[in-house]
Amino acid sequence: MRIGLLTPDPGHPLLAATAALLAPDHRVESLDANRDDLPPADLLGPGPLADVYLLKARTPQALALARHLEERGAPVVNSAAATAFCQDRTAMADLALRSGLPFAATRTAAALTELPDPDYPLVIKSRHSRRGDLVALVDDAARLRALAEEWPDEPVVAQPYLAGTGWDQKLWVVDGQVFCARRRSELAEPAGEPAEGGAFGPRELPADRAGLARRVGEVFGLDVYGVDLLDGPAEPDIVDINAFPGIRGQAGAPEALAALALRVARQGGGHRVPAPRDARRDTAGR
Secondary structure (H helix, E strand, C coil): CEEEEECCCCCCHHHHHHHHHHCCCCEEEEECCCCCCCCHHHHHCCCCCCCEEEECCCCHHHHHHHHHHHHCCCCEECCHHHHHHCCEHHHHHHHHHHCCCCECCCEEECCHHHCCCCCCCEEEEECECCCCCCEEEECCHHHHHHHHHHCCCCCEEEEECCCCCCEEEEEEEECCEEEEEEEECCCCCCCCCCCECCCCCCCCCCHHHHHHHHHHHHHHCCCEEEEEEECCCCCCCEEEEEECCCCCCCCCHHHHHHHHHHHHHHHHHHCCCCCCHHHHHHHHHC
16 A cells, blocks of 8 residues: 655654554655645656545645645545634634534634624634644733734634633544543643643543544544643533644554554545535535
8 A cells, every 4th residue: 555644744753653554564655745836736746646645734735735636536634625624713613513512612803903892811812723823811901902913914713711720631533543631731831840741541531521522523524633622620611623633642543543544545435535514515515
């Protein structure tokens, strides 16, 4: 089998470990999906496509390449549609809430200055998830004005601040297999405290949390993804959903990813390319 890695960083621990598991019997190829100097067809070059591609990138260039591969009949994990959908926090919250998932109530504004009647404290995030985006806890109007000056034209979402322990429950799913850890919230990072807190592995994960994580994959059409849950009195509110996160340091995750890649590769053109429910409904309605 030929397995393609769509990533600018094939040395990422998860991908490198997965490739090492596959390499003895299969051909693993890496393609820098973030290159913008060539169109997708030229970037791929001549010859047959790989049997499956793992999309570990979220840039516009990477998504365009993934869509091109899907149009040519190659299975991509996660699909371009599902990956792109999870970058829009407004669409994500709307679909999650309509699907009955415990997602934080979310309001959207074209800019910070257009937020209607903020109720402090609140959490502000860039509407479009990307590296270096805006994520901040806002306690008062002065802090909001300061952020508006720093991010004057940034579309944002606002969510009520929910008191927690200062930690997030990080759940990662690979083809239905759930991994987890407790990590410091990016809204609360006290100096000198460890980034990971206490024993919180699959054995400590309540069955309802694992079920919730798998339900997210069904709703959003994801095979490899992360679900961030609030750790505290208001749990299990979902804080964020990420397509193909790093999943670092999780025993068994490379094995699960390698098995998923081979399963999809063997299914070939018969693999159902997942998409969020909204995308599936829109396609069916055309």
